[in-house]
Amino acid sequence: MSIYFNPKKRGEVINLKVLKLGWEFPPFFAGGAGIVCNELTKALNEKNVEVLFVMPHGPEKEINEINQRNSMLKILTTDMYDTEKIRIETVETLLHAYIGWEEYKEKYDFIKSTKKQKNPYGKNLAEEIERFSQLILKIVENEDFDVIHAHDWVTFLAGINLKKKTGKPLIVHVHITEFDKSGGMYADPFIYGIEKAGMDQADRIIAVSNLVKDRCIHNYYQDPSKIRVIHNAATPMKELKEEIYEIKGNDKIVLFAGRITLQKGPEYFVEAARLVLQHRQDVKFIVAGTGDLLPEVIKDVESKNMREKFIFTGFYTRNEAEKIFGMADVFVMPSVSEPFGVVPYEAQMKKTPCIISKQSGISEVLNHALKVDFWDTRELANKMLGLLDYEDLHKEIKDKGYDEAKNASWDKPATKCIEVYREVAK
């Protein structure tokens, strides 16, 4: 065990070495697990915690392709962390956070179709999870660590195996459960099984919100006393430049950004838009992102005769996101079930007032945003109009929200994580 001592930090001594099974910064601007891993690791590092970070690493070709598609986007590589307290080991796999069966199959088939390289990957999601877990065991064979901190169910099996082999305590970090992906209705049995095994075997469960904690208790039958709620924080962003956007004209812009899936509640956004347009016409609605519900949402917009009022951006990059948030007057996150939902913080950073669903984890910590039940489209419309009609309110929530996001630093969750490490470290 190594002991680090940094006199700048009030002589704090932290003698902890954490094996983190996590995720790289996601190449697509979606999903929080990668962001959380990245920010949390940086913050832990600031606090002198030694981290051995094992992350999945896709095949080079695929990564290059992504990089070419979008020059502004860079996939983080090991050299991003220039510090002796963080070491990164990568595992070559087709897995990524939030992956499902179909998505895996698509990726697998793509790799198979190229035929140019050897294909070591599992034939399906289950096989790949198993292979991934075995690879990790091999990689950390000769490593020394005090706790295992596994993020998202994809790493849970590896976590369980590691705990069995080394006897070290296991902490599973739950960013989302399978139930959230279906709006709380059902869960894939295979994934549920791994999620539950991970939680059962874990010495501590970190939930990103009370909402997730409740799911762990009620859907996974976990003992509340071993669950710790650690809310995510905000990711610092570039300062906003004032720009003039052509599509905006004299109109106000209300934005939906995220995956167009059942979980995110895009249909409630569309219905609220219809109600808003009954009240004032100088409003445009942007739906940014893509997902399985996109065709349905477009059909819905057309049937409500709002084609001219809607802009669908499709897939967007991080750079485009900056612009979209920059031009929006209101950002809406009407999620049906959102374990945390970090995007409102990004909107706040871009000085865009937010309306968020009460069924989101972030609503437990966000003060300077309007909150609404996702199903209450009349109230959602009322609040959209409130922000569009009442300038004083818009300005106040913009300013206060910006300060709020600025103050939500990762230092706090990192401190709480260390507390959890200390609870279980032997």
Next chain:
Amino acid sequence: MTKICLYLHMHLPKEINGFNILDLGHHQNYFDDHKTRNKVLEKSEQIKIFNNELLKKLNNSFKISLGISGTSYELLKEYDAESLKSIQNLVKTGFVEVVGETYYNSLTSIHSKNEFLEQVKMHKELMKKELHYSPTTFKNTSLIYTKDMSLIVQEAGFDTILANGNNFNMNPNFFYRDDHNKILVKNHFLTDYLNNKIYEESNQGLLSPEDFLEKIGEDQKIVNIFIDYSKIKNVHKITDFLIKFVDLALEKKYEFITPKEAKEEITEYFNGEFSGEVNNIQKSALDKLHSIETKIKNYACPVLLSTWRHLTSKEHIDLMNYEYLRSEKNPYDIYITFNNILKDLVMRTEVA
């Protein structure tokens, strides 16, 4: 020996309903009558018990002062006339000084001098008509005090003001005056003590009447203790405490006086304005409320004017305090509702 001035105040506002902007122009009731009624009944029951106990106690050596807003008077009349009678009975004894205020417990002294004067007069007339009393002591909403307000109050026929002196490090136990009125300052320490301890349900940390009297002290000029009826949680406890305290004070030769009896002993000049603090959305809401005042008054419809005036009750603005951001009632939501209502109100003046 110290003079004790007890002032009891009662204000119950009309509770605002949610108002969705999509209902603009659909003749919605802005006030939640059901909720208002329940709140009034919850309080009026306690008011009755309290007043009836007080009634037994009042005599020439134990006098009190009392203020009831026009809104509460209306609401009690509508929902619980018996509790109103208990107030009338108190006043009939002749040992109660009725104190004037704005009819709607509003912040108009800061935002509209005309409206302020009108609400002061409305309240004065109500007291004359209903309680046969013409108040000469004035208490502004939240004990707000400004020099301008003092002048208006004097012109409206008052000569004494109850004020807040806490913000200026003034000794509250002195007699004060400004160029227009005599001023009595609330004793924050003792008043807050009563608010925080006696009004709690539990008996923990409660001072005995003896200890409380000791805190008042024997050699103060005057101690002004203000009690808010609407905060009473356990009426039996407070009446029990109060009666024991009064008996003990009288036995020890303390003197109970009302504000107008404090006439002869003015010594210090009162300088310090207190206009209350508001956050940005509260300020914005108040600005909007008064920006439509002329429009509403020019329309000259008594119902609309009365509705607008009920909206001036300070409680609606209080709900926009950021302290409540973590509570069920979100201040931003209240702000939107309030503005939607104002918008609807203006619309009603435009559609004939």
